[in-house]
Amino acid sequence: TQTYQITLLPGDGIGPEIIGVTVKVLKAVGQQCDLEFKFTEGLIGGVAIDQTGNPLPQETLDICRESDAVLLAAIGGYKWDNLPRHQRPETGLLGLRAGLELFANLRPAKILPQLVDASSLKRNIVEGVDIMVVRELTGGVYFGEPKGVFSTENGQQRGVNTMAYTDAEIDRIGKVAFETAQKRNKKLCSVDKANVLEVSQLWRDRVTALSSSYPDIELSHLYVDNAAMQLVRDPKQFDIIVTGNLFGDILSDAAAMLTGSIGMLPSASMGEGKPGVFEPVHGSAPDIAGENKANPLAQVLSAAMMLRYGLDQPIAADKIEQAVFNVLDQGYRTGDIMSEGMTLLGCQEMGEVLLKSI
């Protein structure tokens, strides 16, 4: 039996409910695949602020560092929206990314055949869409210095952030992107704003230089404004997109929404030889928290990504993904993806049909 130490970070809102379902699913799959999971819980986000005053207590970071992988649910809620920046849930999330050096964020936007009609786009435009956004996660304007609000000579305030990337930062995320492309359809599109930004020109130059080591990958470049247009116009043209932190934030969310069902989308954030963090793309949905209405499937699929990318257990990952596919095929739906003729289930009940399907 292979044993894994998994840190659970349920966070806020619907977090505890969807993590609860996911733990059961992991245990069931573990039994079948001879894997044992040891779970430890940590505090992050609003719940951590309430209990410790800090959105990312040192203890949480320590537990995460000692584990093989981290399963995060979601953070945030109206309650903490107006706190000073260093006490906000988001600051905890950014601290976790920096603390674990999670420089590579993988965000699949894949449309499931059972849910094509949930998209706001026409069926022929989105059917078959399967995009992977590889987003740089620990650099760019999210972390660049100097930053802050400064006073200018003439008594004005000037808000400043710095969008910066070094060679090394670009190269390491570029490598992840090319390698991911090798496992998929070998088409990589790098997105930047090199016609305006020097930092983007460096990005483009480095990615172009890297491509000579990956002759099997077809590399293209798009400006970010054009990429946003192309995602809307014809998303099927994309296989993998690699881009910086801010552009990745925007484009991965746009790509996610093309599917019409962001309650279904997982993500993986990874470093080098450090535990990765696996979390749904959706937020903490405070409006339905505790009501057994949440869709646990993105969290469950995040556990599948954890098995595939973090723990190198592709068979167990396949089993989970297959189970999700099956329950959808059987017509089971939570409220967010409900449509006529389907069977509406709560969060718990969705967990139960999943367990049966494994």
Place this chain on the structure above:
Amino acid sequence: TQTYQITLLPGDGIGPEIIGVTVKVLKAVGQQCDLEFKFTEGLIGGVAIDQTGNPLPQETLDICRESDAVLLAAIGGYKWDNLPRHQRPETGLLGLRAGLELFANLRPAKILPQLVDASSLKRNIVEGVDIMVVRELTGGVYFGEPKGVFSTENGQQRGVNTMAYTDAEIDRIGKVAFETAQKRNKKLCSVDKANVLEVSQLWRDRVTALSSSYPDIELSHLYVDNAAMQLVRDPKQFDIIVTGNLFGDILSDAAAMLTGSIGMLPSASMGEGKPGVFEPVHGSAPDIAGENKANPLAQVLSAAMMLRYGLDQPIAADKIEQAVFNVLDQGYRTGDIMSEGMTLLGCQEMGEVLLKSI
């Protein structure tokens, strides 16, 4: 007779063709409305590089400054893509914006009933979409200092741009947005990334403070990633969006593409008491340049924006917009917006039916 001095900047690719049609339309409308237009041509973009080595010769800027309004077509093409930055067509465009202090960019994304089916989105999602993006155009990461590629202590290269806004910059674009909202449906959405960026927090604080002077306007705030999602999910929720230079670049293009017919979309860039620049959203389309295939309607509608926002001649603007509406109603289409049962026209011929309709 009121006389106006108009600078024409045909630029590259299809620019000269669509400007040619537009000049004829302006003359026809001028005759009806007792307006006289005096046209002077200037060089910008690739054609300016070829003839002078500079994408924005000083002479062009001088002519623009002396005129009442500037009608720009489009710049750029493969030919100039690999020149050093200061010699690129885009640099000419940025220089024009800075030189005329065009801090406010208005980009309507309005779906015309005749062209709803051109959208990649479902009819019920896009029918009636009418969004105005108010984009800050002379600040933010496009112009912030320091910028460049620097060497770090350990021999790395570091590409840097600075995303910065002062109070005054935010206030003046905010005012334009609130005033634009007063002329429309009084719903303003400000887009930023205040959960991560200090510059965005200042943006949000200033826009919020401004709103007390506009009690009739309903102000909301969205993070840019969420805004990108909401545009895809349900674009009808938006009336006016106000945002910074980079976010505006991305979101206005995404919004434009929702209509499925960017060959139809005009834009206005304006300063304070200075001539504005009016140009289509689409590019120079070098692949069809000189083939009489271009759609001149976005350029023609840009002339209507010039009349409305730049020269305060709303009646003449209405006439042009009505003429465009009519030719679409009559089933005339250029290649980019062609559909079954319609009549395909070239650029010139589209101009002729427009003239008949005025």
